[in-house]
Amino acid sequence: MLRIAIQAKGRLNEDSLELLSDAGISISGSSRKLMAHAKGFPMDVLYLRDDDIPQAVAMGVADIGIVGLNEVEEKGEKVDIAMQLGFGACRISLAVGRDVAYNGPEWFNGKRVATSYPRILEKYIADNGISAEIHEIAGSVEVAPAVGMADAIFDIVSSGGTLVQNGLVEVEKVFYSEAVLIVTPGLPADKIEELEKLKFRFRSILDSRGMKYVLMNIPEECIDKAVAILPGMKSPTLLPLAAKGWYSLHVVIRQEELWDKIEQLKNLGAEDILILALENVIP
Numbered sequence: 396m397l398r399i400a401i402q403a404k405g406r407l408n409e410d411s412l413e414l415l416s417d418a419g420i421s422i423s424g425s426s427r428k429l430m431a432h433a434k435g436f437p438m439d440v441l442y443l444r445d446d447d448i449p450q451a452v453a454m455g456v457a458d459i460g461i462v463g464l465n466e467v468e469e470k471g472e473k474v475d476i477a478m479q480l481g482f483g484a485c486r487i488s489l490a491v492g493r494d495v496a497y498n499g500p501e502w503f504n505g506k507r508v509a510t511s512y513p514r515i516l517e518k519y520i521a522d523n524g525i526s527a528e529i530h531e532i533a534g535s536v537e538v539a540p541a542v543g544m545a546d547a548i549f550d551i552v553s554s555g556g557t558l559v560q561n562g563l564v565e566v567e568k569v570f571y572s573e574a575v576l577i578v579t580p581g582l583p584a585d586k587i588e589e590l591e592k593l594k595f596r597f598r599s600i601l602d603s604r605g606m607k608y609v610l611m612n613i614p615e616e617c618i619d620k621a622v623a624i625l626p627g628m629k630s631p632t633l634l635p636l637a638a639k640g641w642y643s644l645h646v647v648i649r650q651e652e653l654w655d656k657i658e659q660l661k662n663l664g665a666e667d668i669l670i671l672a673l674e675n676v677i678p
């Protein structure tokens with residue numbers, strides 16, 4: 396039976412539970428304990444702080460885990476990355492006061508940089524031949540310059556709102572992260588088999604996110620033009636309607652191109668267009 400480590404509370408907790416739930420895996424017990432049994436898949440769930448997940452997986456305390464790539468990189472534990480999970484996107488960036496005349500990475504020479512990610516910063520500094528001083532602090536890194544603890548910060552940015560609120564400007568985007576599924580290296584064959592089943596479920600969920608299932612009625616003479624503008628896993632499905640000369644056309648369209656395609660299809664003569672959410676894609 397697989398044991399998965401997920402964040403007990405925090406930014407990745409909800410999305411991790413939602414991914415498991417979409418994969419048909421529910422976690423029993425109303426109150427959160429350290430460990431819980433899952434239903435719908437032979438699996439135990441271990442609730443940890445995100446900082447502890449890479450080590451727990453490296454040691455085999457958990458076989459797999461869901462954690463930000465930033466934590467995996469920072470901790471440097473030996474784990475395999477099985478897949479990217481498409482949520483928790485952020486970057487770790489260098490930011491300086493908004494009044495600073497920033498002239499490129501060499502500005503950091505001799506400066507004090509506050510961060511909770513000293514290892515990733517150290518690598519950036521070494522790669523760029525800079526001689527900055529790293530000040531490791533655990534939380535509220537963004538206030539360090541204002542209180543005189545540092546000249547700059549190296550911290551997680553997502554919308555950028557926190558930087559603006561603290562009078563800081565992002566000057567170097569150093570590391571891009573999202574939640575990943577990590578795995579203990581050298582899992583036994585029976586666990587690998589279970590992991591593959593789990594990855595299959597996750598993959599089909601991730602592939603379906605951002606896709607819509609679209610149905611419409613279309614006159615026969617427009618079919619060739621409609622097929623030409625549509626994507627589709629093979630080609631769109633066409634079913635003859637009871638009304639002569641009309642067909643029902645079914646197709647899967649990516650969210651980004653949905654409205655553009657719908658407009659084109661309407662102009663071609665498509666009617667009664669239904670747009671449905673897609674739950675899973677199994678190629």
Ligand code: PRT
Nearest residue numbers: 405406444445446463483484485551552553554555556557
């Ligand atoms: O208690 P525990 O140790 O488990 O949690 P934590 O407090 O260490 O981490 P948590 O829950 O804040 O974040 C977990 C993971 O979410 C991180 O390791 C990242 O992989 C990911 N993530 C995605 C983020 C953000 N986006 C994010 N915006 N983690 C933190 N932030 C913070 C950031 O530190 C800064 O304070 O949000 C602020 C910036 O956000 P914007 O939107 O204002 O730019």
Ligand code: ZN
Nearest residue numbers: 444445446447
């Ligand atoms: Zn943490």
